Amino acid sequence: IPIIMRTIGIYEDLEKVIIVGKYVNELLPLLMDQIVIYNPFWKEGISTSIKLGLRFFKDYDAVLVALGDMPFVTKDDVDKIINAFKPSCKAVIPTHKGEKGNPVLISKSLFGExxxxxxxxxxxxxxxxxxxxxxxxxxxxxxxxxDIDKKEDLMRL
Structure with missing residues (x-):
């Protein structure tokens, strides 16, 4: 299965929207049972995809921003991130041995920025x-x- 399908499986219990860009034609047939938004501005960078996702969930208190190329995040990681959220957090950032990672839970208070x-x-x-x-x-x-950006990243694992 493509990496993105494995990644989507991690979040199967959550309400989600999948933002696609460059590989829309390859991905759409695989995502028939998902809510998908095409990002026509994908060439401009990841900020355009993040903003589309936040707009979709604009009425939520917080949104988990997950990347499609991170298939080794676990459901337990996702639960920990969500459960760590409290009103005083503008974001919940997962770490491993002191290093910051993804996905990040972002409070609505940051959507404007x-x-x-x-x-x-x-x-x-x-x-x-x-x-x-x-x-x-x-x-x-x-x-x-x-994260798996290139085939070499996958081979290194």
Whole structure:
């Protein structure tokens, strides 16, 4: 199965929307039972996909932003991230041995700032400027650090 299908399976119990861009023609036949939004601006970078997802869930208190190329995140990791959320957290960031990873749970209070992002900048740019007291961290598996961008990444595992 393609990596994205394995990744989607991790989030099967959650309400979700899948944002697709470059590989829309290859992915759509695999995603027939999912809510899918095509991002015509995918060439402009990940910020355009994140913003589309946040707009879809604009009435929610927080949104988990997950990447399709991270198939080793576990359901347990996802549960830990969601359960760590509290009103004082502007974001819940998973860590593994002190290193920050993904997916990140983003509070609605940051949606406006994220709307201003341009290009290939993710929410990390905003989160890195925040004080530690505004963020919550939760220890997770190594899967929160592993993304598969190229075939070589997969071969290394």
């Amino acid at each position: 994220i709307e201003k992002l341009r290009g290939d900048l993710g929410a990390k740019v905003i989160l890195n400027k925040m004080g530690m007291e505004e963020l919550c961290f939760v220890e997770c598996s190594e899967g929160v650090l592993i």
